[in-house]
Amino acid sequence: MTQETRGQRRDTPGNPRGWRAAAQEALYGPAGFYRRPEGPGGHFRTSVHASRLFAGAVAELLQRVDAALGRPAALDFVDMAAGRGELVTGVLAALPREVAARVRPYAVEIAGRPDGLDERVVWRGEPPAEITGLLFANEWLDNVPVDVAETDPAGVPRYVLVGDDGTERLGDPVTGADADWLARWWPLGAEEGARAEIGLPRDRAWAAVADRVAGGLAVAVDYAHTADARPPFGTLTGFRAGRETTPVPDGTCDLTAHVALDACAAADGRPAPARLLTQSAALGALGITGGRPPLALASTDPAAYVRALASAGEAAELTARGGLGDFGWLLRAVDIADPLT
Numbered sequence: 001m002t003q004e005t006r007g008q009r010r011d012t013p014g015n016p017r018g019w020r021a022a023a024q025e026a027l028y029g030p031a032g033f034y035r036r037p038e039g040p041g042g043h044f045r046t047s048v049h050a051s052r053l054f055a056g057a058v059a060e061l062l063q064r065v066d067a068a069l070g071r072p073a074a075l076d077f078v079d080m081a082a083g084r085g086e087l088v089t090g091v092l093a094a095l096p097r098e099v100a101a102r103v104r105p106y107a108v109e110i111a112g113r114p115d116g117l118d119e120r121v122v123w124r125g126e127p128p129a130e131i132t133g134l135l136f137a138n139e140w141l142d143n144v145p146v147d148v149a150e151t152d153p154a155g156v157p158r159y160v161l162v163g164d165d166g167t168e169r170l171g172d173p174v175t176g177a178d179a180d181w182l183a184r185w186w187p188l189g190a191e192e193g194a195r196a197e198i199g200l201p202r203d204r205a206w207a208a209v210a211d212r213v214a215g216g217l218a219v220a221v222d223y224a225h226t227a228d229a230r231p232p233f234g235t236l237t238g239f240r241a242g243r244e245t246t247p248v249p250d251g252t253c254d255l256t257a258h259v260a261l262d263a264c265a266a267a268d269g270r271p272a273p274a275r276l277l278t279q280s281a282a283l284g285a286l287g288i289t290g291g292r293p294p295l296a297l298a299s300t301d302p303a304a305y306v307r308a309l310a311s312a313g314e315a316a317e318l319t320a321r322g323g324l325g326d327f328g329w330l331l332r333a334v335d336i337a338d339p340l341t
Contacts, residue, residue: 016161016169019236019249020201023145026249028110033251034143035111046139047221047279047324048087053314055090057286062091062134063099064339065216069132075102076133076216080209081140082107084114088121104133127212135209135218141259142222144202148195148236149174149182155190157182166248174198185263186230195234199260203267206330210268215335221279224261224328231258261328268332275338279327280319285340288318 015022027033047054066075079088088107092100105121106128107113113123127135148160152170157179159171174182178198182188186196210218225231235258238247247255265274283289318324331338 016163016171018147018159018171019162020145020147020198022162022164022249023255026251027143027145027255029251031251033254034109046083047318047327048083048090048138052090052094053288054283054318055087056094057283057288058087058134058136059091059094060286061136061217061219061339062095062103065134065336066099066102068336068339069215071102072132073102074104074132075099076104076106076128076131076135078106078108078127078131078133078135080108080127080135080137081143082109082123084111085109085117085121085123087136087138089118092118092120127209129212131213131216133216135213135216137206137209137218137220137222139222141202141206141220141261141264142256143254144205145255146197146199146201146257147174147178148197148234149178149188151188151190151192151194153192155192157188157196160195162249164248164250166246166250181263185227185260191232194232196230197234197236197257197260199263202259203264206264207268210332213332213334217334217336217339218332220259220261220264220330221327222261222330223256223258224276224330225258226260226262226276230260259328261330265330265332270332270334272333275331275333275340277329277331277340279324279329280321282329282331282340283319 025032062075062077069075077088077091082088085107088105092103092105095103107121107123108125108127109123110125117123149157150160150170152158157174159174160168161171162168177200181198181200182196185199188194188196206220223235236247236255237257238245238253238255240253245253247253249255261276265276268274331340333339
């Protein structure tokens with residue numbers, strides 16, 4: 001959010017309200033961004049779109065969960081916030097035949113089922129009530145709408161209200177459970193203009209889906225930050241047609257903010273701690289490293305060398321520091337050992 005945008009305070013036309021309510025309608029309402037026919041892939045690129053290696057790594061993770069569960073007759077794979085089914089399609093294609101025959105694949109998304117999706121995939125609006133296997137939420141929590149708080153000249157955190165055109169002004173002081181969350185997870189201090197996204201709805205959303213895993217693993221992958229490095233002015237932004245843009249809650253752009261994954265990790269109430277790691281570390285544990293193929297292969301099998309070199313380039317993008325490799329992974333194992341240790 002630019003200083004110029006933050007300065008547009010005096011008049012907030014067009015139904016001013018908190019960012020959580022505005023984003024909920026703009027993203028998921030009848031004319032919301034996530035109901036548009038082009039889907040999220042028409043506006044931004046995720047790890048799923050960057051390389052088929054990502055789906056292959058998730059398939060490897062699912063096989064490890066399968067082994068830890070004793071290879072059950074029915075193995076659930078839940079693709080949370082499935083977009084147009086790109087990840088679940090890639091995972092099914094990457095699985096060995098014997099494992100794929102036992103998998104119950106679910107795609108969870110508010111938009112309608114896309115044409116041509118594998119008939120084995122169950123398309124639904126929420127996860128199954130009980131999951132034995134792997135629930136994988138790739139870039140879901142960053143689109144769970146949250147309110148934004150900003151410190152006023154007196155040092156008081158107040159809700160930021162936004163109009164349909166993106167113009168903002170400050171509203172009432174933050175109180176209650178939201179204030180408690182800020183105090184614990186993102187204290188703003190007294191500096192005027194400091195901003196935070198109040199992550200309590202994400203904590204609750206994550207706890208609700210993770211609690212459905214009766215045995216196996218729940219994973220959330222997202223842009224993230226932790227208490228030792230909160231951004232001083234928040235991270236709320238928009239994406240339209242592949243470009244970052246000013247966030248405007250009118251349904252024409254994605255509205256996203258980085259996730260306080262450490263708060264989510266503490267939210268599900270299970271006795272064993274959840275685990276946080278970077279995407280680079282997680283994919284490395286799954287065999288995706290980005291290492292170049294041996295040069296000798298260029299002489300013995302040039303075609304294989306070119307294929308391996310292309311794969312290495314894709315792996316490097318998925319694990320790059322300062323890019324996709326810095327994504328946070330939140331792992332919650334239920335009645336199995338952590339499959340990435």
